[in-house]
Amino acid sequence: MxxxxxxxxxxxxxxxxxxxxxxxxxxxxxxxxxxxxxxxxxxxxxxxxxxxxxxxxxxxxxxxxxxNGRAGYAVGVAIDLHEVRFLLIDLLGKLEKSLVIASPVGMEVEQTVYQVVDVVQQIVQSAPSSPLGVIGVGIAVPGLVDFKKGVVWNAPNLHWINIPLRKMLEAHLDLPVFIDNESNMGAIAEQWLGKGQNYSNFVYLSVTTGLGSGIVVNRQLMRGSGGIAGEVGHMVVVVDGLLCSCGNRGCLEMYASEKSLIEIFQQKSGKEVSTVEEIFQRAENGDVLAKAAISSVGRYLATGINNLIHTCNPESVIVGGRITRFQSLLWEAMQPVLSKSMVDSFFHTKLEWSTLGQNAISLGAASLVIDHRFAKPTIL
Missing domain, CATH: 1.10.10.10 (Winged helix-like DNA-binding domain superfamily/Winged helix DNA-binding domain)
Structure with a gap:
């Protein structure tokens, strides 16, 4: 007691x-x-x-x-197709250290594990002295995750299927490890330190290489019966459309993600680009085809948000990911699609852009560790 x-x-x-x-x-x-x-x-x-x-x-x-936030620290890791982001925060969310490591496309899961273990061990060793030390590691993965078992069921963009990631990492790290979907991690970060603090019900929409969402209802993350709620990137928006890495056709992710923006521009222009930054730079310089590609992605992104509004009726949809740096260009294409459902109807949902930056997902991963360590107990 x-x-x-x-x-x-x-x-x-x-x-x-x-x-x-x-x-x-x-x-x-x-x-x-x-x-x-x-x-x-x-x-x-x-x-x-x-x-x-x-x-x-x-x-x-x-x-x-x-x-005392400096009483201990947590490590957050966000695994993506091209990079892995690491950070160390104190128990109140203050950033102590962050770094980004390139991750070659198609790297085997064992290589990723060794890479993550090596960097996490370096971070732990360099963490400031504190009463609790580093209390754990949170890992965000772009795919379907069994949160309780720490197993990645399917991460299509990484080509990972049924990977016992927590077990693999804990075999090398003398720390508790927590694995979750990247969009859920983003929602946790928003709820703790971002714009989600202002709402009881909101949706965090993560737009990166893929597309997913973390749904918060009555201040609780909604996981669904199988733990995969929020996989909006795989809602079908075009019947018999483009083949998705999940095996289905016409998924929203194929039309409204970073990957889709690059593919759309390359198809329209016949030019090779490797990053969305190049496309947005071209658009800002007046490239008509770059603007057309961004407009296409913006319309589909707005369609997905519109579906989320009608399904979840949240107070806010908070859009996060690297693409938010170019919100003004996207908004021009999104606004006509969203105006009716967001301004003139009874939904009263706000569309907002995350201000947590590129560390949002890894910040959420570290936050999950802290939440678990200091979980509110039940009074007996």
Missing amino acids: KEINKSIVTDIIRSQHPVSRARISEITGLNKATVSSLIDELIHEGLVIELGTGPSAVGRRPRMLGF
Whole structure:
């Protein structure tokens, strides 16, 4: 019972700091002596710090408590087709270190595991000294993931099928490892540190090499009965359309992702490009074919968002991924498709662009580790 109460007090300080002992006693129903005893232990362990006195209408001013973000760290890793992003954050989400490693297309899963293990070990060794040290590693993968088992069922763009990724990584890392879909990780990051903080119900739409979404309902991530809710990239938008890497035809991902933008431009122009940045640069310089490719992707992206609005009725759809750097060019094509459903109807959904940058997915992966370590316990 003591450990449960201690966890409850820790969660309150972490989520509501600065907070006073009296307020914690009021929230938990625990007497003030018990609260003080638990807080003394947390201060001794380095998890809680005293911040000084707070305001008071009458009587003595309360001594405020804060959560010590520097008490420990978490590693976040985002695996994509062309690169792997790593970061180290403290327990309050402050970025300590980040780096990007190129990942050759078609690299075998064993090579990716060795690459991830090597870099994570370097990050752990270089992490600042702290009471808890590095508490775990979160891995974001673009594909279908069994979160509970840590197994990647199918990551089409990586050509991974039924990969026990958590087991493979934990065999080399003396740390707990958590595996989840990249879009879910993005939604977690938005909910903790991004625009998702403002909403109880929102959808995070990840637009990268592929396309997926993380759906938050009543402040809880919706995983679905099999754990694969949010795979909007594989909703069919063109019957008998282009063949997708998932095996189906006409998936949204084939028309509204970074990969599709590159393919559309190359088909229209006959020119080879390797990055979406090149296409947007051409468009900004007046290239008509680049603008046409962006317009096509924008319309399909808006169609997918429109479907999400009608399906989920969220307060907001937050678009993330590298492509958000070029939101003004995309918005011109998206606006006509979205205007009716988002402005003139009863849905009242806001379309917003993520401000978390290119580290959003790896930030969510690290956040998942912290959420698990300090999961809110059930009062018995």
